[in-house]
Amino acid sequence: MTTADLAGWIALVATTIAAVMTAANLGARITGFGFIVFTVGSLSWVTVALGKGDQPQLLYSNIFLTGVNLIGIWRWLGRQARYDEGGAVAARRSAAAQAPTLFAGGALIGAPLTGQGDAKLGQVVEAMMRCDGAALAYLVVSEGGVGGVGERLHALAPEGLRFGHDGVTCGLTAAALAALPVLEKEGWPASA
Structure with a gap:
């Protein structure tokens, strides 16, 4: 050789x-x-x-x-x-510290979404920010599908979300998340 x-x-x-x-x-x-x-x-x-x-x-x-x-x-x-x-x-x-206050924004995309009973519901794929106050408008989460094929995207309002080192937690079940409106490519809302 x-x-x-x-x-x-x-x-x-x-x-x-x-x-x-x-x-x-x-x-x-x-x-x-x-x-x-x-x-x-x-x-x-x-x-x-x-x-x-x-x-x-x-x-x-x-x-x-x-x-x-x-x-x-x-x-x-x-x-x-x-x-x-x-x-x-x-x-x-x-x-x-006694009251944790920071979450790295760069770690948000790709973070797992966990719901009731620590069930893995999906993954954060985007964070939409408001221009008129620099607040989070909503998260876009993916559920279902494999490798992006067949996935459904949903908008979650920041109220009721908790951010932590292990991802984002919400009070939804898998069925409740799946029942939310599906975001279409051309139809992402201005707010959740």
């Missing part, structure tokens, strides 16, 4: 693993490490192109992608990780 052949296998495996890591959207750190693995893949593709000698498109595209991957590493392991950690530290400090 030549160096180019070995590099081709490394590139294939690294690119596949990195694609799963970044597509899963499991947080800044996992996404950042996904870009590190992408960098291993793009450098391996550069090695393949140099070893074969007749693939300039593969060479130039992966030199460019290596640069893009380095920006991804900086973005997710540097900048975004710093933001996430700052929010997490502030939330932990407020939780240690």
Whole structure:
């Protein structure tokens, strides 16, 4: 097996693993490490192109992608990780106080929605803010479906919601959430 052949296998495996890591959207750190693995893949593709000698498109595209991957590493392991950690530290400090008062807004999207009896009802997919006072207008939550296919979106007013380190809690049952009006792509309301 030549160096180019070995590099081709490394590139294939690294690119596949990195694609799963970044597509899963499991947080800044996992996404950042996904870009590190992408960098291993793009450098391996550069090695393949140099070893074969007749693939300039593969060479130039992966030199460019290596640069893009380095920006991804900086973005997710540097900048975004710093933001996430700052929010997490502030939330932990407020939780240690007698009256916890902070919840990291960046942690809201993707947070689980829990209802009566600690039943997992869905997931927060968006937070709509009011422009005339910087208050939360409503949360958009997803329930049903698999991987976004067949899911139903609902608007939940902030009254009756409780935010915590483990997600958002409400007093609804799964049936009550499913009975709420479904948000259509073009019909999100101004308020819940």
